Amino acid sequence: MTSYLFSRLLGLIPVLLWITVISFGIMHLAPGKPTDAALQFNPKVSLEARQRMEKLYGLDQPLPAQYLQWLGRLSRLDFGRSFLDDRPVMEKIVERLPITLTINVWSLLLILGLAVPLGVISAVRPGGLFDRLTTVFVFIGYSMPSFWLALLCMALFGVTLRWLPVSGVHSLDHESFGLIQRWLDTAWHLLLPISIAAFVSLAGMSRYMRSSMVEVLRQDYIRTARAKGLPERRVLFRHGLRNALLPVITILGLSLPDLIGGSVIAETIFSIPGMGRLFYEAVMARDYPVVMALVTVGAVLTMLGNLLADLGYAYADPRIRVGKGER
């Protein structure tokens, strides 16, 4: 296991380097100096501040030197200061991260909780009524513009029926509530955003679960289990599901970029002060340090998620860690 972990970590290095090249490239392909944008959007930035900024980014030096300097600061988790309010970028991200992670973790759980049963039930009778119904659902789910679904739900549940709040993460009188009440209040506000975020990946995930389960149910050991007279439930869950779940974990890891990217849209629509909304605001204000930092952080989060998924897979299936670790 250790050698597998080690080889996986080594494999991340080239990807990390590409990420930094891309983030750096975006900022430096921009027309004009990056500091122009700060001046243009904030006339209060003084001359000294501009000079400090230019010095900070080493704009008088050749590009490769600038890149190496930026990389050096990056390795100390120093992303510079925001053009908008001159606060450290890292501080701005750290205060916005928890709410985004909360939404994404809950929607991941929701996806797993729904996609697994959907996939298993369709796989038990491929071509049956349930399977055909979920196929229709999957096609529509794939094609649905999620931001439109969010708008419709907002209009229906928020504006027309007034069942759910339409924006923000808590009510105005949040501070006066007790702990449990506060918790419920937040959950109440996040119900729609979490459901919408889950819906995006649900269609694909239930399809993967189905095909993985169909594949497993065709194996000889399933026939053996049935032949020796095990009850069907035991065959399905102990012998079938445990094996079918493995590849789905990897796919779940691969769907992370969509989930994190989706928070830009969901948080903008529902006015949630998370990382996605910070990104949107930074983009609209051309706050390059924040944009670069979030591109990097988003990619690193995805990589870590994939790594976790792969490690989980390797932990559960010895064939993986032996096969790859010794290569």
Add this chain to the structure above:
Amino acid sequence: MRNWLAVVGGVTLLILAVVAIAAPWIAPHDPMQVNLPDALLPPSAAYPLGTDPLGRDVLSRLIYGTRISLLIGFIAVGIAVLVGCLVGAVAGFYGGWADALLMRLVDTLLSIPSIFLLLAIIAMDPAETLLRWGELPVIGGLFAALFQAVDPHIVVLMAVIGLMSWMGVARLVRAEILSLKEREFVLAARVLGASPLRLIATHLLPNAMGPVLVSATLGVGGAILTESVLSYLGLGVQPPVPSWGNILNEGRVALGVAWWLTLSPGMCILVTVLAFNLLGEGIREWLGRQ
């Protein structure tokens, strides 16, 4: 049953193509005509799908929006297929360092949430830069003519969406080429002295086209979804040019009062993307049976 669905998808797309081409003749009103006294009218005989906050006819705007969506979808995917074939062919054929470098780039682009990159690039206002190309000494006239015909924001959208979605095709092509390049017919061509370019272009790539076609068909739907998200966020097709996404953006302001502004553009997106997905899956099944 699946074939039947693919036919439904194909026919829907044909209808959409006809609507896009015939837009000037079938649109009941001028899509750009501002008519403030008629603002935010619900659907009626005069305005079958109602009007927007500036009193423009929503149906006419949707009809013209079909043009934009299909145009961006097809050209973006064209760019993605070109880049993907090129990268996949080089990586698969030459292997070694080129392969390692290119495939790590693919891994990286797949691990960065694509909406982040799209927004970050569009935030730099590449359309401004493109417009400046019109002032270049020799070829400037060419660019100026192009931007006269197509809004530079739309050129940017097509290019950026295309350049952010070639990775799947590259992986497909690379895998096909890896499995094909040791086959007898390729070795025979190689022995006969075919150049690498000829090997790739006439022997390897044509054999990889099946899966690429499937991926491209599904990709057009994806590109249309991406365009609508960007336009919804105000960073895609710029008003007054109508696009399904920016009509939704205008609808958001009036979400509580003018439901028709939100319902109809979304249905257009859903139906179009669904049609591409049905057709793509149909082609995949058909190829699988061959």
